[in-house]
Amino acid sequence: MSAIAEPSPIVITDLEEAKEVYRQKSMRQGLYDAGEVVMSGVLVNLHGDEHRSRRRLENRLFRRETLAYYEDELFPAVIEDTLAPHVAAGRAELVALGHQLMMNLAALNAGVDRPLGTPEETFRLYQQMMKLIEGATLTHSTRDHAVVSAEVRSALEAFDAEFVTPSLNRRTRLLESLARGAIGEDALPRDVLTVLLRNEDHLNLPRDVVVREIGFFLLAGAHTSATAFTRSTHNILRWLDQHPQDRVMVSDRAWVQRCVHETVRLNPSSPTGVRWALEDVVLKSGRTIRAGTQVVIDLVTVNRDPLIFGPDSEEFNPYRLVTVEGVGPYGLSFGHGMHACIGQELAAGVPADGDAQQHLYGLATMAVKALLERGVGPDPDDSPVLDASTKRPYWSRYPVVFAR
Numbered sequence: 001m002s003a004i005a006e007p008s009p010i011v012i013t014d015l016e017e018a019k020e021v022y023r024q025k026s027m028r029q030g031l032y033d034a035g036e037v038v039m040s041g042v043l044v045n046l047h048g049d050e051h052r053s054r055r056r057l058e059n060r061l062f063r064r065e066t067l068a069y070y071e072d073e074l075f076p077a078v079i080e081d082t083l084a085p086h087v088a089a090g091r092a093e094l095v096a097l098g099h100q101l102m103m104n105l106a107a108l109n110a111g112v113d114r115p116l117g118t119p120e121e122t123f124r125l126y127q128q129m130m131k132l133i134e135g136a137t138l139t140h141s142t143r144d145h146a147v148v149s150a151e152v153r154s155a156l157e158a159f160d161a162e163f164v165t166p167s168l169n170r171r172t173r174l175l176e177s178l179a180r181g182a183i184g185e186d187a188l189p190r191d192v193l194t195v196l197l198r199n200e201d202h203l204n205l206p207r208d209v210v211v212r213e214i215g216f217f218l219l220a221g222a223h224t225s226a227t228a229f230t231r232s233t234h235n236i237l238r239w240l241d242q243h244p245q246d247r248v249m250v251s252d253r254a255w256v257q258r259c260v261h262e263t264v265r266l267n268p269s270s271p272t273g274v275r276w277a278l279e280d281v282v283l284k285s286g287r288t289i290r291a292g293t294q295v296v297i298d299l300v301t302v303n304r305d306p307l308i309f310g311p312d313s314e315e316f317n318p319y320r321l322v323t324v325e326g327v328g329p330y331g332l333s334f335g336h337g338m339h340a341c342i343g344q345e346l347a348a349g350v351p352a353d354g355d356a357q358q359h360l361y362g363l364a365t366m367a368v369k370a371l372l373e374r375g376v377g378p379d380p381d382d383s384p385v386l387d388a389s390t391k392r393p394y395w396s397r398y399p400v401v402f403a404r
């Protein structure tokens with residue numbers, strides 16, 4: 001049978017089948033086909049050996065001790081500084097605040113310096129990053145794709161000139177000092193750009209790929225966590241309205257983390273995973289997928305399977321217990337298999353395993369908890385608005401006030 005006769009796309013709604021698809025070596029990434037302008041040659045778009053080598057190199061930055069260093073030493077001050085002016089003003093708009101905050105955190109992880117350190121410079125980085133996000137999620141955009149691609153191309157050039165080039169030069173100088181023995185390992189920043197520049201696996205990436213890779217880590221880290229931040233806050237505020245006895249829980253990190261995981265399950269950052277079959281594949285169920293077929297993993301349906309997540313699987317419930325082996329409380333929202341999210345533990349920590357010393361809560365949990373502790377609540381005079389410029393379910397504005 002020819003590939004043309006196959007129905008395409010095939011939509012997967014079963015969790016085990018979705019995992020099987022994610023693990024297929026003969027299926028390549030398909031989610032970012034429309035976003036090539038920013039996504040060409042970046043980790044999530046690579047396949048086979050090329051993906052394995054880059055992932056192995058970059059994985060070094062996501063070891064537990066580095067994540068604990070971010071969580072305990074680097075991030076608390078950034079969260080405090082980013083929130084302070086909004087708390088002082090008594091109000092904020094959560095969508096923009098979430099992106100600013102997560103950008104500040106993701107910039108440390110990606111290795112994007114801000115040489116001037118001025119608010120104007122941060123605002124330019126923010127605008128460039130938001131444009132890169134529009135490029136990466138182009139497939140869901142309701143705007144003219146050619147117009148968006150042109151805007152993204154110029155944002156990428158500005159990002160390179162203003163941020164990547166100076167960040168790269170500073171790290172090159174530091175690596176030269178390290179080679180001369182003038183500084184020790186501890187003086188090196190712990191970020192993706194430094195890992196790429198050290199290039200211990202001799203990947204020799206072209207310069208334009210390095211720029212897009214850093215842009216991708218910045219946007220992947222910031223955008224996904226920022227949407228989880230706004231949605232988690234929304235879900236928690238609604239929950240507390242209906243369950244006032246739980247107000248005491250807002251200072252319990254493990255409870256807030258469960259709320260974040262539950263939110264990410266209900267609203268995966270991308271509602272679908274997409275793959276292209278490179279050759280014929282027969283799944284365990286007997287389903288045959290022909291070469292050339294597009295496979296869409298419907299994460300929203302997968303993550304709400306009542307047999308796995310319970311009869312109230314459509315609802316937000318921080319006390320949900322998921323007992324099916326091999327399924328996390330966030331369902332498949334961080335993907336699975338070779339492209340499984342490299343930043344999962346950075347964003348969402350690890351589910352509680354009883355050992356508080358070993359526990360990681362993740363930057364989304366830390367940021368949401370910081371908001372709750374400052375008495376965040378919906379703005380009674382300004383209702384939240386959904387974003388009409390994308391088919392994804394995003395808030396475009398979410399005004400809040402602070403009680404303290």
Ligand code: HEM
Nearest residue numbers: 043044220221224225228269333334335339341342343347
């Ligand atoms: C709530 C937060 C997040 C969610 C829901 C999320 C979700 C995902 C998903 C579903 C994938 C797999 C894509 C696929 O297989 O097609 C992925 C991959 C990836 N994520 Fe995340 N992510 C989050 C946070 C982060 C953070 C903080 C970073 C920053 C380091 C990050 C960096 C990446 C990278 C680099 C990949 C590509 C991995 C590869 O292809 O090997 N993510 N993410």
